Amino acid sequence: MKHTAKNKHLSVFFIDLDSFKPVNDNFGHHVGDTLLKQLASRLKENFGTNALICRWGGDEFIILSKTTNKKQVEIIANKINTLIESTFIFDGYKIDLKASIGVSIYPNHSQSIEELISFADVSMYENKHTQKTDYVLFSKDLAEKVQRDFALSSAIRRVVPRKQLNLVYQPIIDTRNGECHAVEALLRWEHKGKAIPPDVFIPLAEKHGAIREIGYWVLEKAIQQQKLMMQDGLNIKICINVSIVQFEDAEFVNTVRNMIDKYQVDTNLFHIEITESVFSSDKPKLLQAIKQLQTLGFFISVDDFGTGYSSLSVIQDLAVNIVKIDRSFVNKLDSNGAAIIKAVMLMANELNYKVVAEGVETVEQKNKLKTLGVHYLQGYLFSKPQNYMDLTNQFGASFQSIAETTSMQ
Numbered sequence: 001m002k003h004t005a006k007n008k009h010l011s012v013f014f015i016d017l018d019s020f021k022p023v024n025d026n027f028g029h030h031v032g033d034t035l036l037k038q039l040a041s042r043l044k045e046n047f048g049t050n051a052l053i054c055r056w057g058g059d060e061f062i063i064l065s066k067t068t069n070k071k072q073v074e075i076i077a078n079k080i081n082t083l084i085e086s087t088f089i090f091d092g093y094k095i096d097l098k099a100s101i102g103v104s105i106y107p108n109h110s111q112s113i114e115e116l117i118s119f120a121d122v123s124m125y126e127n128k129h130t131q132k133t134d135y136v137l138f139s140k141d142l143a144e145k146v147q148r149d150f151a152l153s154s155a156i157r158r159v160v161p162r163k164q165l166n167l168v169y170q171p172i173i174d175t176r177n178g179e180c181h182a183v184e185a186l187l188r189w190e191h192k193g194k195a196i197p198p199d200v201f202i203p204l205a206e207k208h209g210a211i212r213e214i215g216y217w218v219l220e221k222a223i224q225q226q227k228l229m230m231q232d233g234l235n236i237k238i239c240i241n242v243s244i245v246q247f248e249d250a251e252f253v254n255t256v257r258n259m260i261d262k263y264q265v266d267t268n269l270f271h272i273e274i275t276e277s278v279f280s281s282d283k284p285k286l287l288q289a290i291k292q293l294q295t296l297g298f299f300i301s302v303d304d305f306g307t308g309y310s311s312l313s314v315i316q317d318l319a320v321n322i323v324k325i326d327r328s329f330v331n332k333l334d335s336n337g338a339a340i341i342k343a344v345m346l347m348a349n350e351l352n353y354k355v356v357a358e359g360v361e362t363v364e365q366k367n368k369l370k371t372l373g374v375h376y377l378q379g380y381l382f383s384k385p386q387n388y389m390d391l392t393n394q395f396g397a398s399f400q401s402i403a404e405t406t407s408m409q
Helices: 021-027 029-047 070-085 113-130 140-156 198-207 211-231 252-263 276-280 283-296 311-317 337-351 363-371 388-394 397-408
Strands: 010-018 051-057 060-065 088-090 093-095 098-106 165-174 180-191 194-196 237-241 270-275 299-305 322-325 354-357
Touching (some): 010 070, 021 029, 021 093, 029 060, 140 198, 165 211, 165 388, 180 211, 198 211, 211 252, 211 270, 237 299
Parallel strands (some): 237 270, 270 299
Antiparallel strands (some): 010 060, 051 060, 165 180, 180 194
């Protein structure tokens, strides 16, 4: 079909249910199927006479509405969200959902129905990643972003063989003595002479299947660096971020074990960092892999604590060693951030884990966090991420003097 029907007023709403997979995992596919039927009935009852409604696949729906008026588009998007966010009930279960919505308009964006659906799909993904509005309307800027992402998506598949990646390290400071307790390994990619931010290329690598190769490169490079630091007499832990996609690899734990055996390093010198969001997926499988890593001697850190899937369930299900408080709470120390950090510290004392505060940029923040009892601090106040040579040059007396300097400002 090359063109839409002769209709001067047509909007395409592309709807994707957020976190629908856990419904199937936790309640069974029969509950998920019933939920989708209930949603289809809700949409039909509210839009059936004025729109074309279809299930696009999985947990995705498309609505074609005879309007391009911006205010009406907003009203429809709000109505869709209201219908989806209204609790679903099945056999006594109460299930709450949210949706991401993208919108494209005929003929403004295209005269092809295939392109209109594709553009609405792209807008939906933008809505899912930003989550700032009830919906995202396709635009020229978004089209340019998609083109950039497409170019990066093609390039990111070749970053490892082309040796375009490198690791930098950011120190994590012990509040008791101002010394470096650990470093976080952070990935950097330079493409055509330009540094591509991790929050841009990591999601692309996960989406297009490159993250496994990249993830293994990061692990091996960090293990190699740990070997070098041990040879230099540096007994410093390295924190390594691991993507959910890595845990989905059945050979992940064995591959990590083989790397450790190859370089003969102590697993107690590594923290595997995971975000809370990983537990929105196949939780039992993830728990099994993480516990296997703990059995090998790795420490486990929960990153961006307080912003993800379910903070308390993560702490309860795992013998977590480190919890890293997200920088958003550090930035709000003068408001509700301090209260949240106090609560985290109370749990830390009860559950026997240590706490790192991320994003520390001022002496005032450092002093408040130390007063609250936070064990470790990380941020630009102490050091920006740096390469291995600069990192090793900064340890010892040199690093201690930097910590003392910041404490006297």
